Amino acid sequence: MEKKTKYWLIPNNPNVYDAIGAFKELKEIDWGNKSNNKFKIGDIAYIYVSKPIQSIAIKTEVSKIDIPKDEILGNDEKYFLNHNIDDRESFVRLKFLEFTNQDNLSLQNLQENGLKQAPQSKITIKDDLLKYILKFEKIGNTMPKSTQKQALNQILYGSPGTGKTFNTINRAIEIIDSDFYQQNKYNREALKEKFEEYKKAGQIEFITFHQSFSYEEFVEGIKAIPAGKDGNENGEDMIYDVVDGIFKKLSNKAKIDFFENNSIKKNITKRKFILNAKALNIQAEMIEDDENNFRVLKGSKVRKGEAESFKNYNYSSLKNKVLETAKYIEQDEFYILEEDFTFQSMSAASSVILGRQSNGYNDWKEVLDDNLSKKDNKNIKNYILIIDEINRGNISKIFGELITLIEPSKRIGADEEIRLKLPYSQELFGVPSNLYIIGTMNTADRSIALMDTALRRRFHFEEMMPDSELLKDIVVDGVNIKELLETINKRIEYLYDRDHTIGHAYFMSLKDEKLKDKKSELDNIFRNKIIPLLQEYFYDDWEKIQIVLGDHINQFDSSKKETPKNFYDKNCKELSINKYRFIQSIEFKEIDVIGFNHEDIEDEQINYKVSDNFDIECYKKIYEKDAYTRIKDKVDNKTIEQNNVEGL
16 A cells, blocks of 8 residues: 655744754754654655744655664754754654745745644644645745845834844844855854944944934934034034934935945936926926036926016026026027036026026925836945834934835835925935834833834834743753743733743853853842842732742642741741742831831731842742742651642
8 A cells, every 4th residue: 555645844943943054055954853743754844934934944855763862963053043952852854855935835825725823843734735835835946035024124022131132233234244144143253243343334323212312313403513523623613503313324324325336326326306397387307416516407498487586586697697608499488408507506406497486405306217226236235223222212203204204115216205304404305225224122111102103003023022942951050941931931921911021131141151150140140130120020019029939928838828927037047938038028016116016007017028048949949840848848847738839
């Protein structure tokens, strides 16, 4: 009987293991397998890559099964991100067949054709879903995309310590130099060094929003310039002038490169404008040769008539000069230029042409070279503005009219390009398509400044949550840091919400192999970072903090429905159970404090303090189910019935 081929869907987290990179280099890879997954030789296994890909990316064939750990190839170690080779005891060998069509096999398409949810573990592919995959799997010899196209405006958001700022470096390098990023994605030092290089070169700017950050600092504003400073080098007195903010400066840099550093540089080095006054039947074209020379082109029309107020301005005499020196054809209502004529300002040119006072920034409309949208963009440099803690500023006030200009469809070069007049300089300003904005937002601080709805829809939001997998290999004196963090976060999410969970970054220092005393570092993390953060979260509600840390009294003994009278130890003796607690609860009476009883004061009060020393059992009892029994045995020399402490 012929063996029927079985099809599998295997999930891959690219933040843990770079499967695409591995199969680009290697023909066969050994993949960790659970005993209940009955692979057979000849089975087909599709690799689903989670965020940011979110697609089936690789097709493989099972070539060998039941491989013991000591016999695996081990040829893909470098593709593990901060992890070791899979710690499972059994492996299957996957032979590379081809990269698949990621666009057609995206998560959305898979869900529309039978997949219930993004795969969390290996599953078999059946029925309609299999038919769909087989129909759209092939992509020929095309290599897969390693990541989705980066959004022009993106915000990384999540609870504290989830690596938001950390990942801005990765994102920036990937946008500016994707090849370098792919080659060095696991080399943090190389990425940081490259990041600093681009900062010095002016391609990356890093700022932090705060409550007093303003539009004037971000876009432009009037500032006092003392004598001897930039723009007032030779002055004796302080002057006031319009000064560009950090966003406008970076945008102008990007704009220059957008227009000049590309494959058709020669065709677009000069800005081109048109004037179209339909009511007057006037059309004109103009080239900006430099900042003081604006050349109105041959064929442009100049109005014969003049507004009464026009004569009161010098433009009237300028028009006479044009008629005296320029070559033109005279018609009933206007003159047609037979040669180019140069003006010293945009407003002078438009005023003469229209026969009335004109603001050139309003009446002239810049147009892009027809080839601009068709050009090869590979020579255009990308620029990055990183805004850390973006929600800590008054976002609507800071961005102003940029709320419209940063929208991808409104960028310079887009089909619906928009430029707006800035309030101080009166310049027409637009944002080029090679300027990226990367923001970070701490969800625990979200209440400081709520994100404007209009601004929110213009950003791509990517959630970054605690990744305990990055801590799976860290054990400090028997304390499993991964389980420790997971248990703490379960309780915080239950008592508060998921936006206030604790990120893995708080514990990453424990991965340092050079760190000799990891127990002291763990104590430092809890005493100076975790506990103060919990105090802030729960507004010094120490009972909730005790629950999070496994210190709650009723967790010690399920038979006690109320606080035992002898539980508190005013003196915190070594034999007390307080020795094994982060937060010590100390009973005191009013007579001990004020020297007498008073009817308005409760007879019994509780005082709280952070323990002077953290015993190693303090950490274990947070997540170990039998920890309370062992602690109680040490104190009372007897065994008691315990709560299931994994819950609350």
